[in-house]
Structures are given as structure tokens and as C-alpha cells.
Amino acid sequence: MTAILDTAEARDIIGRSLWRDNPIFRQVLGICSTLAVTNLVANTMVMCSALVFATAASSATIAALRNYTPRKIRMMVETMIIASYVILVDQLLKGYWPEMSRNLGPYVGLIITNCIIMGRAEAFANSNPVVPSFLDGLFSGLGYSFVLLTIAVIREPMGMGTLMGIPLPLFSNPELWDKWIIMVMPPGAFFTLAGVIWLYRSFGLMRGEKTA
Amino acid sequence: MRDKPWYPVVYMFVLTAVFSGALVVLARATETRVERNEKLFRMRAVVVAMGLIPEERGTTAPAAEVEAEFERLSWRPLSDDPRYPRVEFVLPGPDGEPEVYGVEISGQGFWDKMSGVVGIDADGETVVGVTFFEQYETPGLGAEVTRFDRFRQHFVGRKLAPGERPLTMVAEGTELGPHEVYAVTGATQTSTRLARFMNVQLDQWRTGLAVREQPPARRPVGEVDPFGPLPAEAQEAFE
Numbered sequence: 001m002t003a004i005l006d007t008a009e010a011r012d013i014i015g016r017s018l019w020r021d022n023p024i025f026r027q028v029l030g031i032c033s034t035l036a037v038t039n040l041v042a043n044t045m046v047m048c049s050a051l052v053f054a055t056a057a058s059s060a061t062i063a064a065l066r067n068y069t070p071r072k073i074r075m076m077v078e079t080m081i082i083a084s085y086v087i088l089v090d091q092l093l094k095g096y097w098p099e100m101s102r103n104l105g106p107y108v109g110l111i112i113t114n115c116i117i118m119g120r121a122e123a124f125a126n127s128n129p130v131v132p133s134f135l136d137g138l139f140s141g142l143g144y145s146f147v148l149l150t151i152a153v154i155r156e157p158m159g160m161g162t163l164m165g166i167p168l169p170l171f172s173n174p175e176l177w178d179k180w181i182i183m184v185m186p187p188g189a190f191f192t193l194a195g196v197i198w199l200y201r202s203f204g205l206m207r208g209e210k211t212a
Numbered sequence: 213m214r215d216k217p218w219y220p221v222v223y224m225f226v227l228t229a230v231f232s233g234a235l236v237v238l239a240r241a242t243e244t245r246v247e248r249n250e251k252l253f254r255m256r257a258v259v260v261a262m263g264l265i266p267e268e269r270g271t272t273a274p275a276a277e278v279e280a281e282f283e284r285l286s287w288r289p290l291s292d293d294p295r296y297p298r299v300e301f302v303l304p305g306p307d308g309e310p311e312v313y314g315v316e317i318s319g320q321g322f323w324d325k326m327s328g329v330v331g332i333d334a335d336g337e338t339v340v341g342v343t344f345f346e347q348y349e350t351p352g353l354g355a356e357v358t359r360f361d362r363f364r365q366h367f368v369g370r371k372l373a374p375g376e377r378p379l380t381m382v383a384e385g386t387e388l389g390p391h392e393v394y395a396v397t398g399a400t401q402t403s404t405r406l407a408r409f410m411n412v413q414l415d416q417w418r419t420g421l422a423v424r425e426q427p428p429a430r431r432p433v434g435e436v437d438p439f440g441p442l443p444a445e446a447q448e449a450f451e
Contacts, residue, residue, distance in 0.1 A: 039352035065227075070220040077227060084231040088238060095242035098249040099271065103351060160352070181398040184352045 013132055017139035023116045024147040024193075025200045030116040031193060037107050037148070038192075039184040041164050044152040046100050050089045050108055052141030055117045058082045059125040059137030066126055078121045079112070086111045116144055151192045159183030254439055255282040257345035258301055261329035262314040267341065267360050286430040287438040290316065290417060295325070299438050300417065302430060310334055315417050319409025322401040324348035326357075330367070330414065337418075339379075342367040354402030366393040378414045381407045 023029040037047045061081050062069075069077050090108045093101040101108070111117070120140050125133040157163050158180045161172035171177045182188045213219060252275055259281040260270040290298040301314035311334050318327035328344035342364050349355040356362045366388065372378035373391035381395040381403050388394070395403035436443050 037351065043351060068214075068223065070214060070223060073220045073224055076224065080228060080231060084235060087235055091235075091238055091242055091246075094249070095245040098246075098253060102253075103355075106348070107351070185398060 009132065010135060013135045014139045017136055018143040018146070022143040022147065022200075023119065023140055024144055025197055027119065028197075029119050030114045030144055032110070032114070035186045035189040035193075036110075037104070038152040038189055039155050039159060040103075041149065041152045041156050043100075043103055043107075044148050046093075046097075047104060047107060047111075048141070048145035048148055050086070050093075051111050051114060051116070052138060052145060053089060054082060054085045054111055054114075055120060055141035055144075056134055056138040057085045058117055059120050060130050060134040061085075062121045062125040063128055063130045063133035074126065075118075075122075078118060082117050082121070083112045116140060147193075147196060150196055151189060154192050154196075155183045155188055159185075159188060251439060252278060254345045255279065257343040258282060258285070258314045258329050261331035261341040261343040262301065262303060262312045263331055263340040264303065264312075267365075270343075270360075283432075283434055285314070285433050287433055288430045289442050290413075291318075292442055296327070297442070298327075298413065301329075301433075301438070305334075312340060315414065317410045317413045318346075319405070319413070321347055321349050321405055322354050322399070323350070326402075326406060326409075328357075330410070332372070337372045339367045339370045339372070349399065349402050354396065354399040356396045356399065357402065357406065363394070363396055372414060372418065376415055377411050378418070379407070379411060 019025075021027065024031065038044050058078070058081050062078055065077070065081075086109065089111075090101070093104070093108060117137075120133075120137050124136045128136070153163070157168050157171040159182070161167055161177065161179055171179070180188070183192070256265075256270065256273070256278050259265045259278055260267060262285075264281040264284075265273045265278065285301045285303055287299050287301045290300050296318040298316040298318050300316070302310045303312045303314075305311040313332040313334075313336070315330045315332060316327065317330055318325065320326070325346060326344065326349070327346040328342060330342050331340040332338065333340050344358045347355060347357065349357065357364070367379075370379060370388075370393060371390050373380070378391065380389075380392045382388070382392050384394045384397045395407075
């Protein structure tokens with residue numbers, strides 16, 4: 001990979017995608033699924049894996065075709081490529097992991113409309129070679145997954161009393177913790193997301209980063 | 213060449229053909245497996261609701277065991293509604309009399325169709341279990357109806373009340389009466405709609421209204437697929 005992409009560039013892409021320009025923290029992209037799937041950690045993990053795959057594969061494919069794709073139809077092409085990868089994941093889940101496919105219901109299909117994938121395609125893959133685009137997609141997806149999992153790890157115990165479906169001693173004991181039903185409902189995701197972004201930005205300010 | 217007016221059209225056409233072709237190949241390759249998964253999931257729902265496979269082994273029991281238990285059943289259609297087809301399963305005892313019933317219920321949930329099976333003892337009133345094999349409710353909220361610990365366990369041992377409301381849903385935390393089950397907290401609409409169609413259909417099953425005057429004969433599950441289209445003579449019975 002070093003012949004195609006030097007280490008400093010790779011490190012810059014990874015750091016930027018995972019943290020500095022994290023799609024949710026910095027760009028507040030893709031929050032629809034943040035609201036939808038983060039009430040259970042297990043569902044979030046599978047949804048994130050599907051999204052990481054779709055973002056990385058789409059970015060690499062779009063980058064590979066960038067010199068042949070006419071500019072005026074590029075968004076149609078991008079949508080079709082993204083949709084193809086998402087359908088592939090959906091079909092594989094139905095065939096090989098039907099229980100999870102049922103749990104996630106329509107949300108896997110909705111990855112097609114996730115702003116992060118199209119955002120990375122437009123902002124990066126369209127004008128960069130395959131390997132950097134793949135890395136950008138991969139780590140943008142991972143950065144997004146990190147935030148979603150953080151939110152899920154907060155919401156599931158507080159709302160359901162469990163973590164990965166396993167009851168937690170404090171949160172599943174009705175005498176110690178009265179389950180916050182709102183945490184498993186969409187408003188709970190809004191509150192948690194806002195709190196997490198606030199922490200991220202405060203942390204950035206403490207380190208002397210500029211505000212957006 | 214990219215400047216030619218026909219280039220975008222041909223490019224899009226070729227790209228679409230390539231990606232669609234790949235997806236068609238994948239769909240064909242997984243078709244049998246997906247269909248089998250769907251059928252097995254429904255069989256599993258039936259045998260678990262009827263108590264033939266214990267709840268704790270409901271999702272882990274091997275496919276062969278599920279199929280073997282399912283093969284013991286007889287069935288007859290309860291409805292010819294194409295959107296909400298329903299079937300009654302019966303486990304015949306040694307004397308041919310039903311030992312346990314599996315009554316399918318199906319109706320409109322909050323977002324879309326919901327379908328499940330209510331297992332009922334030979335006495336025709338004691339619920340032995342309930343499962344859902346189709347639902348599109350909100351994950352973490354209405355979809356909690358599929359969880360045994362949060363919802364389904366409260367049905368076990370309840371008795372169908374006489375009248376139009378065999379089972380009543382009450383708020384979590386209150387003391388349960390013999391005909392009451394807990395609703396899903398945070399999913400009032402799902403609980404209300406489920407209670408509505410479940411009660412109508414259980415009452416119909418109990419009073420025999422659903423099968424009209426000439427109920428279609430029961431037949432072993434191996435003879436005609438209970439999840440397929442209705443056989444012609446069963447269809448006639450509903451007309």
C-alpha cells in the first residue's frame with residue numbers, strides 16, 4: 001500500500017475520518033439511523049458492520065470508475081453502486097443470518113439513503129484514487145460506528161436494563177433503577193446524541209481545536 | 213468519447229446491467245436458503261407456541277427437530293383472506309382427539325401486518341404459549357412483542373375469558389388477573405391493535421364462526437403445505 005499511498009497520508013485520512021472530521025461529530029451526517037437503531041447494542045453492531053462495508057466498497061468502486069463516469073450522471077451512478085452493495089448485504093443477511101435480518105427489519109435497506117455514504121462519495125471518492133478512497137470510506141464508517149455504539153451503550157442499559165441482551169445488575173433491578181422508557185424511544189437518541197456531541201466539542205475546545 | 217451525447221446513456225445502461233446482473237445471480241444463489249429460512253421460522257413459531265419445543269430452546273433447536281415436531285401436526289385453514297391467511301394447527305393425541313391447538317392470528321399492527329400463533333390447551337381456554345413470525349413494528353418498542361421475557365411470557369397459563377374479549381392487555385406493574393396480559397410499555401398502539409385483532413380472531417376460533425358451517429377438513433401437514441395457497445376444496449368451504 002505504501003507504493004500507492006504514503007504512511008503520513010494514510011494516517012491523516014484515518015485520523016480525520018475517525019475523529020477530527022467524524023461524520024456525526026463534525027458534520028452531523030447520518031443521524032437518521034442514529035435515532036433508529038441505537039436502542040440495542042447488538043442491532044447497532046450489525047447495522048454498523050453493514051454500513052462500514054457499504055461505505056468502503058462504494059467509495060472504492062466510485063473511485064475506480066471516476067475517470068469514466070460522466071459528471072452530470074455521477075449521482076445516479078453513485079446511488080446505484082451504493083444500492084447494489086446494500087442489497088448484497090441485505091440478501092446475505094436474509095440467507096445466512098435470518099434472525100438478525102428480522103431484527104433490523106427495514107433499516108438495512110435504509111443504509112442506501114444514509115448521507116455518510118453519498119457524502120464520502122461526493123467529497124472524496126470522486127476525486128481520489130481507489131486505495132485512499134477505500135480507507136476514507138472504511139474509517140468514516142468506523143468513526144460513525146464508534147458514535148453509534150457509544151450512544152447504544154448508553155441507551156440500552158438505561159432504557160432496557162440490559163447490555164447486548166444480558167441483564168445488568170444495577171439497571172435490571174427495579175428497586176435500584178426505574179427503566180427510562182424514553183431512552184429506547186427516538187427522543188432518547190436525540191438527547192444522548194446531543195450529550196455526546198457536546199462532550200466531543202468540549203474535549204476539542206480543551207485541546208485548543210477551532211470550533212466548526 | 214466521453215463528450216459524445218450517447219456516452220452517458222450507454223455508460224449508465226452498461227453499469228446497470230453489470231450491477232443488476234450480479235445481484236440477480238446472488239438472489240438466485242440464496243433463493244432456496246431464504247425460502248427455507250422463512251418456512252423454518254414459521255414452523256418454529258408454531259411448535260414453540262404449542263409447547264412442543266420448550267421456549268428456552270426455541271431459537272436453538274436444530275432444524276431437523278423442528279421439522280419432526282411440525283410433521284406430527286394436522287392443520288386446516290381458518291381464513292381465506294389473502295392478506296391475512298390463518299391456519300389452525302392441531303396435535304392429535306393417540307385417540308385422535310386434539311391435545312393442543314395452535315391458532316394463527318394475523319392483523320394490522322402499528323406499522324404493518326403482524327402475524328403469530330397462540331398455543332391453546334385441549335380444554336380450549338388455557339394459553340400454553342404465543343409466538344410471532346411476522347411483524348414490522350419499531351425495533352426496541354413494538355417489536356418487543358417477539359421477546360419472551362418482556363411480553364410473551366405473560367400469556368402462558370392465562371385463560372380465555374368468555375365473551376368478546378378473551379384476553380385483556382393491562383399496563384405493566386399491575387397485578388394480572390386470569391384473563392389479563394401485560395401490554396408493551398412504550399408501544400401502546402402496537403399493544404392496542406394486537407389486542408383488537410387477536411381477541412376477534414380467538415373469539416371466532418372458539419365459537420367456530422371462522423370456519424363457517426362446513427369447516428375444511430384437517431389434514432396432515434406433510435400432505436399439503438399449510439403455508440402455501442389454499443387447496444381448492446378448502447377455498448370452496450369459505451365461499
